[in-house]
Amino acid sequence: MKKLISAALLLAGALFGSGTANADALCTGKFPNLISDVCWSCMMPIKLFGTATLLGGGQDDFDSGPVNPVCFCQNPPKVGIPTSFWEFDMMTDVTAVPGCFPLLGGVRVNTGVNADAFGQISDDQSGEIGSTRTSFMQVNLYINPALYVMGAILDDSCLDQRGIDIPWVSFADPTHNDDELAGIIAPYAFPFGGMVAIGAMSADAVAATAGFPIPEIFWAAGAYGHMYPLTGNNEAHLSMEQTARLQTTRVLAKLHAAGTQWSAFGSDAMCGYYPQIIMDKRQYKFTRLYPIPQTVKIAGKCCDPIGRSPILTQTNTELPMPGWRDFGYAIFRKRDCCSGASPG
Template sequence: MLSRALVRVGATLLLGLMAATANAAGVTTCQGRFPNPITDICWSCIMPISLGGGTLASIGGQEDIRNPASPICSCGVNPTVGLSIGFWEPARHVEVVRRSFCLVSLGGVDLNPGIAAPDAGRYTDGTGDQNSFYQAHFYVNPVLYWLQVVADFPCLERASFDLAYLTEVDPLWNDDELTLILNPEAALFANPVALAACAADCVAATAGFARSELFWCAGCQGSLYPLDGHNIYHLGGVRTAELLMQRLTAKMHRELLAWGSHGAAGLCGPYFLPVMDKAAYKTQLTFPIPSTGKILGRCCQPFGRTTVLWGAGKEYPVKGEDFAFILFRKRNCCVGY
């Protein structure tokens, strides 16, 4: 009897040790991969390329927003006359991660400098709904420029790959009340009527582009507010990552770290745009499974589009629960001669 009891105790301790080890491994795991520009990026998303209001090139019926109607433009105090060109520039990269300071897009590098920051987690509130929290990182990634795909094209952002923003060092990212400093208008839309309007934004984003007038909505992903890492309705990792990617981009605009570059105002250079225009971005998943397969002829999705079609099968346990996206922003430019 004593030997059996000792065996049971030993087995219990062993199982407990194995569970603790597994939990620790889950917390400390930092997986990733630098996006391969050949296989992981859907280059057709750059299109359509436009001249004025007309289309010069497009593959697979790529979606576009309105361009300046006139093909002729001018910039500067002493006007330089040029051509009005429009395209979608792959210029930013966003990753949504479980472990703080885990740089997925740099191959899974642990950058933790010893600063206390909350890791991601999923939890159930008093109503039974599953909530979640993730950290996120914002990169400057002008792929076309640093690959030298097009030489001497003045419309490309001239920068190198750079880690621009870490939410782990931002106290607003983990506090719904503190983040009201950036978006006090969120209090106006925390009601059932404003949230119900997001259904119309979801329909618009799924059919084309989200409605800029509904700036408090993130399309089918729910509410864009608050601009932090908390999600009160966790319905899958891909959907939540898409939501937080939109929030972080909106946060960059609100902090004037991201500017507008589209429309007639963008022909002569970037301009302040503190309220993000959702229709000016298309996105493509690059990790854990690059979303290069075409859905209805396209592999990039506008902000707010449902993840039901393109997000299926893109998440898997342990190594496939962090996500990275490349952002294609709309760029209108006056190419002078």
């Protein structure tokens, strides 16, 4: 029954995805059409036995799962084959308006707290070389296990089976607008504010733009900027696309640090998810849903690993109009799984 209800909600979103709702003059948005607004190439490549590519499409990937012809799980007992793919199971929207949900058609709720914590971008009029703008934005995280609801691939045990939900909103998180308070969640980040650590971020940005970010440089988010602090503050705002992708990355890193977001790739994930306090940035890819869906392929791809430069994808996405400071993304997570059957 739960899956049928989720399927009905998903179908309604797909059918009416082109409609907009302006329940509030400050809050605009659009339901994403899960058929035409999503870059479904992101779920590829799909691999079997760790190496055999069933569907590739020239999409970004990295080796993670075991290279074996057969896999086994004990609880519940299962025999299967190692399978690897990228699962669309989450979304975020980044907005300047607290309580605004752009991916729900522009619905705005009365927050009760932090109602005046509007997003803002500083105006840098100093003209000095090397000066940068700063920004602050609100973020909402959605659970949307589209592949499971649609029954689109493999067996259900390999897919995220959570119901459609909004488990985290920034306006209700007291650490989102307080850099010092956010340090409680990730105290290990304090030593990485020096010049040597900051210099290593360039290497991470180059690696992410060429392929995937470097997991050992966990304090950097590639070309997006600093991973820490895990707040809505961006001390080096270059564009809304860059800031929105940085905020999406930070939300995932914060939930990993809090132990509420688990990883799903590698040998440890063959029979289930596992906690990963310091997030491996390689396990996520983003594709934009709003304001302009990122469906036009660049070099054969329409989604990006964390940290890849958004200079090509952000074209025509930032205009001086209502709603054009709000961005939404589909999140694809790397999934390694033992796909098979349980006895009985």
